[in-house]
Amino acid sequence: MNLDRRKFLTLSALTGIISATPSPVRALTLPEPSPKARLRLSCQDSVAPGKTIAEKLDFLEANGFEAFEPHGKDLPNIADELQKALQGRKIKVGVVCGGMQGCLISDQEEERRKGMESLKEVLTAAGALGATGVIMVPARPNQTKLGHWEARELLVKVLPELCDHAQKAGLHLLLEPLNRRECHFLRQVADGAAICRDVDHPGIRVMGDFWHMTWEETSDMAAFIAGGQYLRHVHIASRKNRKMPGEDAGDNYVDGFKGLKLIGYQDFISFECGLKGERSNALIAAVKLLREQWESA
Numbered sequence: 001m002n003l004d005r006r007k008f009l010t011l012s013a014l015t016g017i018i019s020a021t022p023s024p025v026r027a028l029t030l031p032e033p034s035p036k037a038r039l040r041l042s043c044q045d046s047v048a049p050g051k052t053i054a055e056k057l058d059f060l061e062a063n064g065f066e067a068f069e070p071h072g073k074d075l076p077n078i079a080d081e082l083q084k085a086l087q088g089r090k091i092k093v094g095v096v097c098g099g100m101q102g103c104l105i106s107d108q109e110e111e112r113r114k115g116m117e118s119l120k121e122v123l124t125a126a127g128a129l130g131a132t133g134v135i136m137v138p139a140r141p142n143q144t145k146l147g148h149w150e151a152r153e154l155l156v157k158v159l160p161e162l163c164d165h166a167q168k169a170g171l172h173l174l175l176e177p178l179n180r181r182e183c184h185f186l187r188q189v190a191d192g193a194a195i196c197r198d199v200d201h202p203g204i205r206v207m208g209d210f211w212h213m214t215w216e217e218t219s220d221m222a223a224f225i226a227g228g229q230y231l232r233h234v235h236i237a238s239r240k241n242r243k244m245p246g247e248d249a250g251d252n253y254v255d256g257f258k259g260l261k262l263i264g265y266q267d268f269i270s271f272e273c274g275l276k277g278e279r280s281n282a283l284i285a286a287v288k289l290l291r292e293q294w295e296s297a
């Protein structure tokens with residue numbers, strides 16, 4: 001028996017994994033008639049200028065943003081301030097980014113348990129704030145000793161319990177594909193969409209991040225089309241250095257925007273990025289660039 005086979009059998013005994021046959025459902029089921037896609041901007045807490053949440057929301061609303069994206073680890077500390085600051089405004093909480101402890105697909109049971117419990121807590125807290133989703137990265141490097149195939153099988157097995165919890169909380173659990181240095185088996189939007197297909201639960205969806213896509217996709221348009229009906233969120237940054245969109249020479253999102261228009265995308269494109277210049281000016285310039293490129297797509 002080779003090593004991989006022996007490892008899998010051990011894992012199977014621990015978790016009861018049985019390989020499922022993928023359903024024939026395809027992500028590319030374009031809605032009929034296709035709704036007109038909309039450019040709906042969102043911004044992460046750490047990217048928006050301002051000392052308080054209220055100041056950040058003032059700036060974002062004044063510049064046409066529809067959503068604010070807090071980090072999951074901050075929710076216990078900022079939930080009261082955020083709820084108060086949102087009163088009487090059009091801008092809403094979009095998705096909540098991360099905040100999970102442990103690792104859902106660790107080779108250690110205690111880490112898997114911690115991952116499950118902490119993610120449920122973030123989903124509940126995010127749902128109470130009216131968020132549309134919680135972003136989740138299944139495993140960072142060194143968080144699991146499982147190989148590519150075993151990790152994916154285990155993920156598909158543990159997700160339904162979390163999807164049920166997400167549905168009850170009124171939002172989606174969002175898989176985020178990362179570049180190959182940050183997640184070893186979930187790199188492309190199509191990888192995430194295929195996991196959604198295999199889990200086959202309305203509580204699980206996928207997102208795309210233009211910065212990670214720079215390294216992993218051969219076509220932004222094709223990536224978003226592959227996400228199709230499963231795509232529910234997008235992150236954006238400059239293409240080469242992950243700064244504000246437009247701060248790297250040649251920053252271009254037109255091909256991706258074409259894909260989003262083809263699938264009738266209705267969800268948020270959210271700023272997750274660093275900064276080279278002055279924050280307010282750079283963000284205003286980035287919004288202008290994105291609106292121009294959206295129109296030309």
Ligand code: MG
Pocket residue numbers: 176209235272
């Ligand atoms: Mg991201």
